[in-house]
Amino acid sequence: MKKVLVILLLAVLGYYTAATFFDIGFGQPHFIKGLEPVKDIYLAQTVKTLKVSNAVTSIVVNFRGFDTLGEVTVLFLAVTVLGSVLYKKRHEVGERSVLFSASSIVTSGSKLLFPAIILLGAYVFIHGHLSPGGGFQGGVIIATGFLLMLLSYENYSVSHTALSVVESLAGITFAGVGLLGFLHGGTFLQNFLPTGVLNNLFSGGIIPIIYIAVGFKVGAELTGVIYTVLHEKGQSNG
């Protein structure tokens, strides 16, 4: 009886929530008529003032760069928390468990692929202000390269200290660039470099610098996550 009531209540709630979201009509060209949505300003200023051809990047790194700094911190914290939760286990169990070793096709293939993956990742975050992608995406691509190596070689290891140094330096770069903008222009994260010519690699002021820092940071952090979790000995196959 209780379960039926709960399901009924959820159904009613679900119906009204769904109805609300259907009413919104996503994908329509404008919001309530007569308002000036910020998106129009973003699109106009991206090309005019910031000289950046990827509008997503200009919003993520400049207009709402403060949010991105927060998101980077969220990732940093998630890694810290994961390390803290798994700390004892990692130190008591230590070694990785390997069910069966990778075949020679995988090991030699991954050796070939690894530099290419790293190169693609670096390309994606360096060109974040010119083409689709950016620091987060590039960082994830780099981490997949390390995942491939960890999967194909049983004793492949990444130095925790090195990861932590890269992570910290990248974070300091982001916050430091923000503070430099504060000292130069009076507001945090303000652009203080020349914006250059649209579509050039060296354009967009501080945007590429921040995105490169984010790329390093995300790459190091996700590699750290994979590494921490891999070194947990499972119950079933241990």
Next chain:
Amino acid sequence: MVGTPVLFIAIPLLAAFLIPLLGMIWKELVRIVPGLVLTYLLILAINLLNHVLVHGPIVEVIAGWVPPIGINLVFSAFSGFLVTLMIFLGLLVWIYSYRFKRNVEYEPALKYFLMLMMLITGSVGIVLTGDIFNMFVFIEITSISAYGLTAFYKGRNSAEASFKYVMMGSIASTFLLLAIMIIYSQLGTLNMADIARKIHLMNPTLKIVSYIFFVTALGIEAEIFPLNGWAPDAYAEAPGPVGAAFAGIVVKAAVYAIIRYTYTIFDLSSSFSFLIIIGMITLIIAETAAIRQEKLKRMLAYSSIGQMGLVLVAFGFGTKEGVFAALFLMLNHAIIKSLLFFSGSYLVYNSTEKNIKEVNGMSKFLPVTSLLFAIGAFAIVGLPPFAGFWSKLSVLTAAADSNMILIMVLVLMVSVVELVYYLRVVNRIYFFKKEADTKPHKPTFNALFVMLVLGAIILLIGFYPDAVTGMLHKASASLMDKGQYIHNVLSLK
């Protein structure tokens, strides 16, 4: 001026990224740096608060884009008061736990101090920001550090408590994003002042749905009744100082967010009675649950939930007196509940179960800690010469001013319940025989210092409530004046 509000976020974040590097140079720096950062921020907060009380709010623009294009921070008398309170408590928590895990490995200590500093930064960010999506980011920072701190002792129970918290917290984030999405889809802006200016154009159904989603999401952090299932477990399993940080800092930030949405952003007239009803239900259920608890920290957790219910009731009056009472209550609760958590965790230091009966006869072994716990207990119940009396009195007079006699009666009845379970503990401390197997643990010098400071503040506010009431009146006036808030933010060029 000595600085601007953005330093409250930028400096701790920079320090958080630096700390792992500094730890490689000298391990002690991991403990020292958060304290230095918090001390600096406290000085900054007091200076800015003094400035704001005289000259009016500071609105700070970020990345050079004026609102509503960019993100902005607002340091008004209201948010400034809360920021100062949070950083002050954060500093006390740091002093209290400075020698924490002294003899254990370096890595857990590094992570503990990082998470603690981020917990405080996230809460401060929630209070300072003037942008609803930015608030979401800070809520994420706060809750992720809170999950980690809950699971800090790696036992089975703390893992369970943390997992419960993670599940509820993730649902909260989802609701928050849905609510933000509804608002953005209608108004095309994320700035609080801009939304407040345009909210009357929104379809009422969408407005109500997004308000409910906001309150549901924030209610999980603010421990509102049906959403607070995580709280007693998390308080009981987290390290002692973390309980104080949750009650004094995180919950305050979440309540601030609910109040900001109710008072400034939305213009729903029925939301005030809604606050009174959920506050009242939370208060009654939590206090009746507290009386049945057998573990000390769980009892304190339920008492904390009940106090938050009372704060929401006071905000729900919607009058200036009500807001004043609620702010006074928040200040007192932050100070008193921290003292109770600090001293309480020494009373049951060496026990595994942390049962209430293990405090029996502790007054002979830990006289100062016991006395401070008793002061805290009397103060939170609202007995006269202590701080809690004035805040409870102001809640009751605010209720009387709004002609809510039923609320007055209920609050008084619940206070009796509160009195019963706190006196029961104090009675055990002073008049019972010590249990044979309990081993008292002397508090460290730092802990004793922190507890004495808090006890002194309780007595100071108790005897001279005028020391804080002037500031609280200004803070409540700044919250009530919605038009001024919108003007201050949107008039920037």
